[in-house]
């Protein structure tokens with residue numbers, strides 16, 4: 510069976526986006542290993558997920574057979590996004606540093622796909638169990654500063670948060686690919702290439 514790759518983009522900068530280019534480089538390396546892999550792209554900057562509203566949250570807790578047409582319509586974007594995640598084997602997620610965290614477009618998306626009973630649940634012992642199983646995720650991140658090491662490591666709320674929330678949803682095989690120091694002289698010149706070189710496809 511051919512691998513299915515889901516490329517999730519969250520930069521609004523189109524072709525100029527470093528996280529887009531890095532994600533593309535990751536996909537090139539994955540397809541070098543799995544030539545028949547198919548790629549589906551979801552651009553969160555082009556198709557923005559709205560902030561969750563009351564209708565949507567309420568509809569989640571109504572059994573699917575009992576939902577009104579309005580409720581079905583309201584959570585269609587969530588259902589479709591989750592279907593993409595369930596179908597894919599590999600996620601490539603573009604996540605630029607925005608104010609030391611992820612862009613709100615990506616957070617809004619995560620709020621729509623973290624669904625009780627569908628992408629996670631709590632077992633009888635009250636322990637959380639992620640339901641997106643057997644997935645691999647590559648996070649393409651980019652930043653003006655350097656956060657993987659050095660004095661600003663604790664400023665990084667991108668990798669701890671994404672590691673946590675993806676793990677909560679069952680995705681524990683996660684690699685971060687960083688183009689960092691994009692505004693630091695002496696580092697920026699090789700930042701992208703260093704990121705590309707660090708890509709390791711398992």
Ligand SMILES: Cc1cc2nc3c(=O)[nH]c(=O)nc-3n(C[C@H](O)[C@H](O)[C@H](O)COP(=O)(O)O)c2cc1C
Pocket residue numbers: 520521522525526527528529605606607608609610651652653654655691
């Ligand atoms: C709104 C905004 C917030 C940013 N916040 C940070 C930040 O907190 N730390 C940092 O190192 N770079 C920050 N940057 C720089 C971006 O992370 C960097 O330009 C990156 O390349 C953006 O990703 P993209 O090229 O895929 O759009 C910020 C850029 C923007 C536009």
